[in-house]
Structure formats: C-alpha cells, structure tokens
Amino acid sequence: MFDGIERRVVSLWFPRLASDRALRLNPIDGPFALTLKENNANRIYCLNAAAEAQGLHKGMTYSDARAFCPDLRSHVAHPPEDQRFLQGLRRWATRYCPWVGLEGEDGLVLDITGSTHLFGGEGAMLAQMRNRLARAGMTVRIGLGDTRGAAWALARHGEGIAPAGAMLDAIGSLPVAALRLGAETSVALQRLGIRKVRELAATPRAPLTRRFGPAALMRLDQALGDQPEEISPQAEPPHYGVRLTLPEPIGLIGDVMAGIQGLLGQLCPKLQAQEVGARRLCVTLGRVDRDSQQVELRLARPLHDPHRILPLFERGLKDLDAGFGIERLRLEATVVEPLPARQINHVSAGRKDKLDDLISRLGTRVGLENIQRFLPADSHIPERSFIISPAAYSEPVRHWCPARPRPVVLFAPEPIAGRTPHPPQRFRWRRMALTTGRAIGPERICPEWWLEDEAWRSGLRDYWRVETQEGRRLWLFFTPQAPGWFVQGEFA
Template sequence: MRVMERHGNAPPDDIPLVLAREGHHGPVIHAANRTARQTGIHPGSRVVDMRAICPELQVEYADEAGDRAALDRLVLWARRWCPWTVRDGDDGLILDTTGSDHLLGGEAAMLVEMETQLSLLGLTSRLAVAPTWGAAWALARFGPVRSICGADEVDFKLGALPVTGLRLDPDTVLLLRRLGLKTIGALMDVPRLSLTRRFVKAGLAANPLLRLDQALGKLAEPVSSVDAAPQFRVQSRLAEPIFDPTPYLPELCEDLCAQLKQAGMGCRGLHLCVYKTDGDISHVDVATSAASRDPAHLHSLFRDKVDAINPGYGFDLITLAAGAVEPMQTVQNHLDGGSDDDLHLTRLVDRLSAKFGPRAVSRPALRESHIPERAEGQMPALAAMTDTALVTTKERPLRLLDHPEEVRVLYAVPEGPPAQFVWRRQTHRVARYAGPERIAPEWWKDRPGTRLRDYFKVEDQTGLRIWLYREGLHEDGRGGDPRWFVHGCFA
C-alpha cells in the first residue's frame, strides 16, 4: 500500500502534484500523485526537468520527518483489518491479512474497504494482495490500482513489471537495462549462472537474484511487527443512569493506578469521559507536572472539574484513561526501605493549574543561548520539558534583572574594571573584582552593529557582589564610548 497524498487538503485528482526535497543539483521529486506519474514524472527526477515536461505541475516541499511520523501512526490505525502491520520504507505499509480477509467479505472487498477508509483521510493509495512481501511491493507500485495475486500467479503477474519492482538500487537497475533486462520476466529467462558470477559479492539491494527469490517466495524475508503502546483504561458500567460521577472517581483512580504500578509506569494526564443515554458524550481532562500514579492526588485534580460535565438525561458508562504515559521508578529515600511520595511542590503545581488553568502557573525553561537574558524563559508548569540548553560552568547571579540598568562609572584603565560606579543614586567603590568574561553577539539573531559585552564580577565596600558589563570597546567603530550596565546581583 503506498500513500501518495498528504493528509487533509488534497488537490483534485486531475491536477499533477509532486512533493520535492533538496538534491545535489537542486530540488528533486520525492513523491508524485497518480496524475503526475501518468505524465511521465517519477521520484528522483529533477523538478526543473519535470516542469519542462509538465508546465502545470504543482510543487510542494516534503516534510519527510513529519511523513514518517504520520506513517508510524497509520501503521497502528491499519490494525482494524489485521493484527500484524509494519511500515514499509517511507511510503508504504505491509499488512499480513492471512486469516482475516474473510471477515471483510474476501480479498476484493477488503481492498475496496481499505481504499474507502484511506480516501476519507484524504489519502490516495495503491493496493495489492500477494503471497510474498516482494510481490506485493512490486504490484502495489507498478501494477494496477488494486491487484490480487494468487500463489500460482506470481510468475505471470510479476513478469510484465519493470525490474525497478524488485527493490533494487538505481545503479543495479541501470546496469540491468544496459544488458537489455528491462522487465522481471526478462530477468527470469536469463540463466542464473551468468548473473550469479556478476552479482556474487553484491549486497541485497544490488543483487537482483536475491530480490527475485524473495518476490517468488523461494527465499524467506522475515519482518517484525511493531507493538502498539499499552493502553491504560478503566471503566464503570452503571445499572441505571446517574447525573454525578464523583462517587465513582476514587475507585476508578485506584484501579487505574494499580494498572500503572504493575506496569512500572506513571501518567501525566487523565481523561474522564461519561457516555450519556442520549448517545452524546462529555469529558474532562486534567494534567500533572510530573508523572504520577498516586490515586489520592489524581482524584483531587477533578475536585473543581466535574461540575463542567453536562449530564443531560444521565449517563450509564464512565471511563478513565491515562495519557502521556511514561516509565516511573520507585525511589527508596528512607533507610527502612520506604519511599517518600509526598511530592509537595509538584502536587501544589498540579492543584493550582487545575484550579486556575494550565497557563496560570509557569516555570523557568532553559534556552539554547549564551546571552544571559535569552538563556532562560518561562513555560507552563504542566508542559513537557522538550527544550535543550547549553551546559555552562560559568557562575551566574542568583538574581538577574529583567532589564539591565545603565550606570555611571569611573575607571583607571579603559579596558579594565570600574573603580567606582553610581547605581540607583548610590555610589559603590569597587573593593575587588573578577573578569572580564567576554560574550559576543549572536550574529544569527542580533542586528548588524550590535556591540560585544565584557562582564565583571565586582564587590563593593559593603560586601555587595554585583554583575555588570561594559557594552562595546573604545574605537570599535560601532558607536561612541562604551556604556556600562548592572545586570544582576550575587547571593
């Protein structure tokens, strides 16, 4: 099965569309829809050459990483037809439908159902059923739109396909074409001994005989299916409709946390859903700042949230599911072997966020920058920490001013530290200092002409330790005299 259109706003089928990626000599075709392929456009060709063939060609740049992630999600979505699915390269899926096709009315009806469901997602597809992975791969890409190949038809149906259908590298395909072997059938007719001598030391993707044996079922091709992420969910079926799920929440949280503990996992969110008798549903979501499986704590997060549920005429089914599940280990921090589960800070953050909203509580987040005021920002306390930061061993002030404050200084040496400066109407005489630490502008962010900084750690006559910097150098050609600023205070 080959996915050729992006999810969502696919253009009409009669418009030739390709996805491009950067190549050695400009953009090249990464994927093409059915209309584009019918005009002679194939992946690997240069975009500028294909525009000469098809002036109305529409080009969009491919998001290869996003496409692979979407295809991984599609692998699990496709298990509605069989329990065994796996990703096939960057543009296809392999499904083992042995024993499950009869549940959908046979192989032909199954392919129609697959094409229908994929089209509802905005995806076009080419489908093939064959006894081997290699045969299905070739038929799905070079055969009809929907193809069914029996075990006794493999030789016949593969014979008319090009040798590209054997999953060979471009150099091997070019060599076979120069030898006059343009189809798989022509390759079958050549004595194996002649080709064996030429490709005896070639790898799998460069050996047409090995690929041919895989497609014909003479050589095994084992694959392993990915496992779906475990789902942690509990439910409570009620004998008659009710209007308030509060009495059932403690037991649901207990059962869910027992499942998480048995699996060694914790969750960062819960999804409560009630199913109404009129067919509608209502749900409430809560989140935590750290992975947790404490039933009392998780139950407390619903304290002011349940009122948002509209019960309608009542509901008779309640489900509670864990979200953002991640491994969680029990840490022993007592000599008697016990663990301290009283994470007061994280519990406080969770309760405040549940009460006032997820953006009401924030926490510092490190940023990848050597400019002090850019090296730290704020993010919601419940958000996952995904940002990377530069590791620095430099001492930094405990308190950093939001905006550096300009000061007047007196110095003995132009390139040295200040001997005295006036800050907030008070005169500070420098008793000792350390530095300078030079921090250059970030040329990829700052405007041209931005001046460098020389930071000094100084201590005045009262013992106050201050972090200040000189902006610019004398006669650096980027302004007048250097300016001095206080940027923070040490403890």
Template sequence: MPAPSRRILSVWFPRLGAERMLRAQGGDHGQPLAVVEESGNLQTLHSLSAAASAAGLSRGQPLRDAHAMCPELITRLRNPQREAAFLTVLRRWAGKYSPWVAEVAPESLLIDISGCAHLFGGEAPLLEHLATDCARLGLTHLAGIADTPGAAWALARYAGRAAEHHRTGDAVDAEAPSTRSRAARRHWVKGGPGPARASEPAPTARIAAPGQTRSAIAPLPVAALRLDPQTLEQLARLGLRRVEDLLNQPRAPLARRFGRQLPLRIDQALGHVPEPVSPAKADRPDAVRMTLPEPIGLESDILAGLDRLLDRLCTTLEAKGMGIRTARLQVYRTDGSMQWITAGLARPSHDPERVRPLLAMKVPEIDAGFGIDMLRLEAVQAEPVHKVQTRGHLAAGEAVTERLKGDYALDDLIARIGGRVGMEAVTRLHPASSHIPEKGAITLAAAWSEPAGDWPLLPLRRPLLLWRPEPVQAPDTPHRPETFRWRGRTLRPLSARGPERIAPEWWLDDPEWRSGVRDYWRVTVEGGERLWLYYAHGGTMSSGWFCQGRFA
C-alpha cells in the first residue's frame, strides 16, 4: 500500500493570550501573569504564563481562588480581538513552512506541509526549526504531524497524555502501587534490567508515520477526537476513555447513542471523510485609525475623532466605487482592552453625513475607562455603489426624478430605528403568490428589500387585523347565523356580505386548513364592530363557524 502524500502539521499555542501580553508589555517572564475572562459576574483565568502554571494555577480557575494561592499574580483583561489578530500574524509567519496555513480558533494553526518537509531536511528537522522559531518569539507551542488534520490536532494536544478518569474506584490506574510493582516484577529476571519506568514521550512521538494514523491515535484519550464535553462525559460513564475503544465500534450504534458528531470525528481523524485545509484569504479591510498623543475620555473628543476618520474612510471607498453597509468604531483603552460600536445602513453609502448620526447615536455606550489612546473605524461590510444604472426607456424619467430628488429620508429613518432595535426588527410587507388570506403577504427586512410595488387586486377587501381562527358558537349550518357567541359575548349581526369561498391549497398540508373549504362573511354586529367570519365545511376536522379577523 503506497504511503499517502498528504501531510498535516498542527501547531497549538496553549499560552497564546498570556504570552501575547508579555510580548506587548515587555514584562518579566518569571513573574506569574494570567489573562482573565469575564463571564457574567464571574472572573476566571483564561490563559496562564509558565510561571503562573508553576505556581499551581489552572485554566478556568476563579480569580479569587487564584489570588489566594498566588498573591503576586499579575492579571490582565482578555481582549479576544487582539488575540485573533495576533493569531493572524502567526499565520502569516507560518507561511514560511507552507503556503497552505489555516487558523483554527482559538489558539491553533493547521499547516499542509505536503511536499514541503524536504526543504527543511525532513519532518523531524522541521519540528526542530519550528521549536527554535517559537523559542525566539517567546511562545510556548506543541506540534503534531499526521496524514489528517484531525490526527495532527490530536497528536499536538494529547500525545503522551493518559486518558482522564471522571470517576474513581473503577480504573486500572487507580489500583494500589504495590499491585503494579508486583505485576512488573513478574517479568524481571535477577541480574537483568529493572522494570521499565514510564517516561515522557520523545518529540518524534508526535509524528505519525505515513499510513500509521490509526495506531498513532489509538492510545490517546477520547478528548483528542474534538468532541463536546457532554459526549465526553457520556463516554466516560461507559468506560470508553481511549480512542482505541471506539475505532472498532460500528458507526450506526454510535450515531444513535451519541449523535452524528462522534462517528464523523472518528472518520475525519482516520481520513475516511475529507477535511481540507483552507488557507485564509488575505485580510485587507477598509479601515482607518488614529493614534492619540494623549488619552481622551470625553464624548465630544470621540466624536471629533470620528469626524476625521469618517471623512478619510468615505473618500477611500468612493474612489473604489463602494459604500458602507455596516460600520464599526473601535476604541482602544490604555489598560489594553477594547470596545466597539456598530451601525448598519439600509442602503450602502459613502456619504459621511449619512453614517455619522448612526455611530454618534451609540457613542454614549462607550466606557472610556482610564482613557482612550487609539480610534479605529472599519467598513465591516461594503457594497458597490453605482453612480450610473442602466435603465429602459420607460424607467428613464423615473430615474431622472429620483436623481434630482436625492431623497434618502426613508433609508435614514430605517437605519436610525434599526440602530436602536436591530436592523432585522424593521420589516415591510410584500405581496405573496397565495390566495390563502394569512399567506397573502411575506415579511422582509426593510434594510435589505425595496418597497413593494402594486399589490394584486382582490375580489373582496381583507380585514386590517388577522389572527388564528377562533371558534364561534353558532348553529352548524352554512347559512348566516341570526346570533352567535364569540369571546364570551353574544352578538347579533345587523348586516352581512358574502359568502366568499376559499379552498385550501391541496398541494400543501396546512394544519390550519384541514377543516376543508371555507365560506367567508363580512359581518357587522350591534355596536358597529365588523368581523370576518367563516364557515368551515369540514374535512379531516369537524365543520363549524370561526372568526379570523376584524375590519377597521
């Protein structure tokens, strides 16, 4: 069997957040440092320096407990955006090993080194070169090489680690040390070498030979398959702790018991399901920034900086024929953290006067903290803005009128309301191709749709308010009732117009229309209330009278 030609290198940076802080601040690597993540009212340790780990701290530990264990611990708030940007920088640096490099959130890189390892003298020398570079950069890393991304990821994180036990008393590893020592002495001959001791795996143990993926990942814990915590807990309860316990199991029972993720991860690790390494495209955002000589904190200062940035950004986009659809203002504070506000437009534009009010409306939400030392404005989503649009002869006059008017009041109103309640919450109705009353219109987001044109003419007017059909107590006959009872009231019709017969859509199974053909009536009752009643002739459900709407 020929060896597969594809080889994948996985690089994991377990201390990415803390070591990024040490690099940025030029701190002492011997001083314990932890990056803190806030989750509601709880602060936990997200990333630790080597000194903090040596002090006995662990990831996910509450900050209060960490300070009790290590009073000299230095903490910094986590900045996920800067960590992601730092990983992007590392992705560009890893391009020296292969052009195919992908980021795997939050702290890993996948590198397709197929046909590239010989440039460094082989895979083992390549790992040594990688270790030298990471040491020079001050980064802790773990790496693994295999035929598939899943196996390389597993070797990088779990090679040499024993399976974790979620329960005590039922594991072989929990037996008495004397029992293990007696079992080891059974195969020891006097005068010969002593019992073998477990040792740390050599660096080359993280390299799975071509075609040996199965044997390389078999002794690893099941967590190496990239499973969610709930699945790992269920597997531990059944005593399935190593990958080899799952490799020979039929896939169908695993999928029924644990879901489709488990067999998929196994097949991806073994290479039965393709998992390509897609390199990230060049990130060239349309953005401008301003570094301030002195920290600012007043709302007026932020707005003044926004005016300068917005003019520059809009000028750049106008030269490209693009307009802002979504803009984001980022403020970087002196404590190393960052906040941002986002504004969306109903129609793309490179006019600063249309973008500024939307961002200025959200500036009061920014907490300046101890001061802001940098502003950054980015067009998160930009779309083409055509100055000239090809139209037919019939629409030429309308186009000239629209260009002369330049009326964007409705678009600006949608953007302002959407900035407060969300762009998806501002909707408009469009006619739909259905004769069913409740399906006669569809709801679209106003920011991503044009106003509806002419609505189709209906044989009779429809009520202003529609609701789900409500039962009406009346004689079970198709003739208009003399009196009926609805919502706890006895009503007497003064006049009625109808019937209008509407049949269900026979090609669709709508639960609301299983009562068969309906005869609709416009009924005016005593007191002036005008209701929309119908008689259902019965189908799979019983017949009877119902009320579905009210006219204005």
C-alpha cells in the first residue's frame, strides 16, 4: 500500500506516568506512591521503582502498603492532570513524526514510516527518545514493529525492535496477553494450553472463532499485519495568533494601525473559519531596543469582523511610547467565544452592533465592568429586587412588571424623628421641614431570614407613601419591632 515503503510503528508505554509526573514536580528519594480513593478505600494508583522493590504493587490498599513499607511517601493522584501531561508528551512526540496518537491512558503510538532516516535510523531514533525521556525523568518502554499491535506487544512485554516483515518471529514467543485481548479471553486461552502467540497462530481458526468470537483473531491479525489498523493523530487546537516583522522600524500611529489592519486580515478569517469570535485581543509591539509593549482590547461582544475591531484599538495605541521605532507586531486573540454565523435581517442588526461597539469603546476608557445594566431579581426586598451586572456579559431582560408602586430613587435608610406607628405629621429630613399631606399604607415587608443582612436587623418594615405639603412624595418605613421612622426613597 505504500509502494514498497514498509510501515513502521513505535509504541511508547509509560508504566509510571502518574508517579513520574508527581516526582518531576517534587523529587523524592526512596519509595513513593500515589493513592486514589476507590470504593471507599485508598488504593495505590501508581508507584515508583523503589516502592516496587519493597514488594508493593498497584491496586494494593494504602494501609497494607504502609504496613509493608513504613517509610513510604505518598501523594493523592490526579488522573485528569495525568491526561493533560500525556497530551503534552503527545505534542512533544510530534518532533519524530507528524502522526502521533494516544494509546490508552498511559501510552503513545507513532507512525514513523519515512522519518527514521532524519534521526540516523531506527535504533538511533529509539535511543534518542529513550535518552530524552530519561532526562525528563520518565520511565518508558518502547516497542517498534510493522503494525500497531506488534509495537504494542513489544512495548508491554519485553522491549525490542521487530525486523521488518517478520512480525510472527518477533512476537511469537510473547504470551497471548500481548495481543491486547481482554483478561478473560487470555486466561481462557491459557486454560486451553495456548500460552504463546505462536501457538495461537498455529491453531485452526474456525474453532477459535466459534469459542471466542471474532475479536481474538482480529487482534492476532492486526498484530501480524493481515488486517489494517489506523492511528488517529489528534488535531492541534487552533492557534489564534499572527505576527508581522517589519524591514524598517515604524513610529506613527497610522503605520501601526495599518500593521494591525494587516494582522486582523489574517486573524479574522481564521476566527471565522472556526466560528468563534475574539473577546479579548492583545497586540504586542516589539521595539528596536528589544523592549516590548502590550495593548489589550476587551470587547463587549465576541467579534470577528476586522472593520469593527480595528477602530477600537485607536485609544489603546494613543499613549504608547514607540521609542526608536517598532519593528515587530504580534496580534493574539487571548480569549475567544463561540460565534456561529447568523442570519442577517434588515430590522435589528445595525443598531445593536453600534451599541455593542459603543460599549467596547467606553470599556477601553472606564473598564468594561463599569458599563452596567439592570436585571430583575426574585426578591420582595426593594433593594434586592434587581441586580446590576456588566452589560458586556449579560443580555437585556424585557418585561419588567413591578406589582406595586416603587420609588424611582432608592437610598440607604435615613432616620427621621417619630416613634408612633402612624406617619409623623411633621418631620425634618435632609434639613427640610416637611408636613405630611397624605399618607398611603402600610405595606408590610418582612426580612428574608435566610439571608444575613445588616440593614434588615431591625425586623419588619411597614412602608408608607407619604405626600408632603411641600410636594415631595417620599417612601417612609416604620420598624414596629424597634420603633423608628426612616426615609428610603422618593417617588416620581
């Protein structure tokens, strides 16, 4: 299938991936183990060679391990971090070939067909891998074969290089478990007296398929190369950064804007292709004297239109020191959000976009958090019946329907004189002498006992709408549990 080029596959197995990772961060001499809580028992998840030499093994309960080996040091395992680390190793392994896939939870598989000569042959390549991984503190078992199955078998059961075209000779003497069979199948095969791969290959196929199903022989065929097996390389996550190097340093704002326009012209198609929009952009301007300056732009809405983003950079560039000139520009979308393509209609689009751009522009001046809007909240306490949230991170909510008349302005309660339950006939508020003309109420509001609120310590409140002879209509309340009158708002 490759026109005479032999397919060659490397399988890397990291038998101590988790503990090696932990020891890289925090080197410890002597026995060390990672524990993981399963079924209400702390079990050993991964351990180092020193601990294994003491007779500990994976899956053992931690208390037993402590009894065997009192000076055992341990940490709690963190499998998601291990997976992230394995992804890092996968990225590293692309230095040997572009075709790198994951093999289970603790292995990698590399299709090195046609790239070995770059490293001086297969042996040299494997030696280099082993050296580099050892320097990084990783224990590794490496297998090399014509097929993924053979490489896997060699990595897990006796390392080695299988010469091209002789898979059965290379893995024939390995146990049947080397064929990636389930534990049940391999035990059953051993009970039948089939212990080695070679013996399995020599057994008549039809009875085996009847007894074990097609899976067992499929694994054998895959290992020997009679059936194909793919390696799925993972897609690199998209990178939203572009750069521009200039032959001559520039210093004018217009020139920098032209540079950013060019960069946006490259970045925005990338964003559009992935259906995402930039929420935060960062321009790094490298100066001739090796110094660099950054301009950050935060947007009110995810955007991927160059002509809308470009003018928003103007303000950030204004107070920039170009020094002896700028020679490198780098534009990166540091935060992106999904922005699927939308149907354009003639009614809504323009006005809303204009408002979003305005929010972004004002945000560069006063900070995006300081542009806010009101959202309704579910509470009958007047000051908690709405929340104020940043406009850039919330959608407006229509249909407000206050059940009762509420004042247009609210302030912190201001005490006035009076101790009787009926509103005082005359009172002084903010150094004004006021006379009650008409009073409507009371409306009783109870504190929310499930929330701790200093202002509502005085208990129940009886709210009154008081129209004063002087004209102002105030919202007064009386606290029957601690008699006193307060002004909390003014009606419109």
